[in-house]
Amino acid sequence: MAHEPNDLPEPAELKMSVATALRAAAQAAGDRPAMIQGERTVGYAELDERAARLAGALAGHGVGPGSTVAIGLYNSFAYLETIVAAFKLGARPVNINYRYRAPELRYVLDYTDAAAFVHDTSLAAHVREVPGDRLLLEVGAEAEPLAPVVPFERAVEHEPVHRDAAAGSPHGIILLTGGTTGRPKGVIWDRDGLLGILRGVFRQAGLEPPQTPDEVRTRVRELRAKGGPPVVLPMSPLMHGTGLFHALRTLLAGGTICFCTSRSLDAEEVWRTVERHAVTEMVIVGDAFGRPLVDALAAAERAGRPYDIGSLRSMTSSGVIWSAEVKRELLRRGGMTLIDNISASEGGPFGQALARSEADVADGRFTLSPVARILDENDQDIKPGTGQVGVLASAGPQPVGYLKDPERTARVWRTIDGVRYAVPGDLASLDADGRLILLGRGDGVINTGGEKVFPEEVEEALVTHPNVSEAVVVGVPDPRWGQIVVAVVAPADALAEVEDEALSRHVGERLAGYKRPRAIVRVEAIPRSPAGKINRPSARELAVGHLRPATKESTL
Incomplete structure (x- = not known):
């Protein structure tokens, strides 16, 4: 028999855990839908029931407080059910890219000490190549998976955990993100940092952020009285911080999360979903989705059947290019507010560009966040209009630090003037009006459609090809994806009979698909500096010159 989300109250002396906060929101949400995908709807009671049963299955395999539960899934009910189940045990969910191959999976699962891995069936072949005794749950398999893999739906038939196994748990999530080393870094968000972000859904509505379960229930009811909890369509993958944080904010607000059924962007389905479910907020990945x-x-308008998007109050993107042209086209068609954020897995916010009309759109200009600064080499604020370049720093909600890397933690989270700041390395300046101009990360990482690609690992994959002696990988600007991956390879004569697609496929067999080069430039020798080091600026010039004659946008 299904238990109710409010069956056991949290003891008053314990500090509110993430699981407790979400359960309190579920109590106040009542019979409101928690998640919708296609024709299926899950209410808050069913979400809590399935998560409690999944928590029981995880606990039966040794998952408990402080354990990590890895999730390699597409946007789905199962993703959020697994997140909530982990919270109920005081365990830490960790996001795994569903495009990873076996070597990448082996690294991240070992690095995060994953006690369990909940993965999509598309990863099954790669998962079988990864050693370890962790619990493996597979989502979406049409046939019985090979042992020791357990079907996800069987796990949610387990006896439930009726309350948090670790009431008052200090744990939150581990967010895998890009860095400068060629491998993902785990950013540890504890309970306080994570709730600091999630409570922003109430601040945004002009309500005092709740500190106790009773206050959560009160704020959810107040939010409903102010016009209703949000209906959010996170098009950004939940494996990225932006999508995940918005989904969890929505659950804390007692709102509804909508998912599209397509695993790749189907723009028509997106607008049908907005129309059908009166979506109020959408989360996208800049121009790649915009x-x-x-x-x-535009196509629907030409066909005489324009979509009704009047319910849409906001569209949000973070950390990728969202051009003025695309913003203006969206604003011509709806009364929404466009929210272009500068934030990072390491903290934020750093800046924001709000546009409610075409007149508000300013290409490449942001408002510096009240909790942020731009610091020079002496940790002093740079001056507007001087052309100074500094690094962004934010004193907003922050994680504990990097997983297993105290030295890097000390470099990125610094105490300045008695305040702890996140300083991940993004460069910026201020124009004469004090508006923030983002200049990018100073480490050469390629950002393609919101995915970070490290040149070194693609180069390493390329030189394993028998015809490639040297390779240098760069990012080249692209109107849709922000940047695309381009490889400069040598020697040209040895590659005369090797097609570009063969080299790209060679990388794709070793790394995630988004890391494959979209263009190949063949040279007799890789450009080098007088000191013999690879000259990346020269390689980038070669790549840009190679692509300049092309007139079509790249496609992925």
Whole structure:
């Protein structure tokens, strides 16, 4: 028999855990839908029931407080059910890219000490190549998976955990993110840091952020009285911080999360979902999603059947290019507010660009967050209009630090003037009006459609090809994806009979698909500096010159 989300109260003396906060929101949400995907709807009571049963299965295999539960899934009910189940045990969910291959999976699962891995069936072959005795749960398999893998739906038939196994747990999540080393870094968000972000859904509505379960229930009811909890469509993958944080904020607000059924961007389905479920907020990945969405709106208008998007109050993107052109096209068609954020897995916010009308759109200009600064080499604030370049720093909600890397933690989270700041390395300046101009990360990492690609690991994959002696990988600007991955390879004569697609496929067999080069430049020798080091600026010039004659946008 299904238990109710409010069956056992949290003891008053314990500090509110993430699981407790979410359960309190579920109590106040009542019979409101928690998640919708296609024709299926899950209410808050069912979400809590399935998560409690999944928690029971995880606990039966030794998952408990402080354990890590890895999740390699597409946006789905199962993703959020697993997140909530981990919270109920005081365990820490960790996001795994569903595009990873076996070597990448082996590294991240060992690095995070994953006690369990909940993965999509598309990863099954790669998972079988990864050693370890962790619990493996597979989502979406049509046939019985090979032992020791357990079907996800069987796990949610387990006896439930009826309350948090670790009431008052200090744990939150581990967010895998890019860095400068060529391998993902785990950012540890404890309970306080994570709730600091999630409570922002109430601040945004002008309500005092709740500190106790009773206050959560009160704020959810107040939010409903102010016009209703949000209906959010996170198009950004939940494996990225932006999508995940918005989904969890929505659950804390007692709102509804909508998912599209397509695993790749289907712009028409997106707008049908907005129309059908009166979506109020959408989370996208800059122009990579914005351009196709604009094209779908325009096509529907030409066909005489424009979409009704009047319910949409906001669209949010973070950390990728969202051009003024695409913003203006969206604003011509709806009364929403466009929210372009500068934030990072390491903290934030650093800056924000709000646009409620076409007149508000300013290409490449942001408002510096009240909790942020731009610091020079002496940790002093740079001056507007001087051309000074500094690093962004934020005193907003922050994680504990990097997993297993105290030295890097000390470099990125620094105490300045008695205040702890996150300083991940993004460069910026201020124009004469005090507006923030983002200049990018100073480490050469390629950002393609929101995915970070480390040149060194693609180069290492390329030189394993028998015809490639040297390779240098760079990012080249692209109107849709922000940047695309381009490889400069040598020697050209040895590669005369090797097609570009063969080299790209060679990388794709070793790394995630988004890391494959979208263009190949063949040279007799890789450009080098007088000191013999690879000259990346020269390689980038070669790549840009190679692509300049092309007139079509790249496609992935």
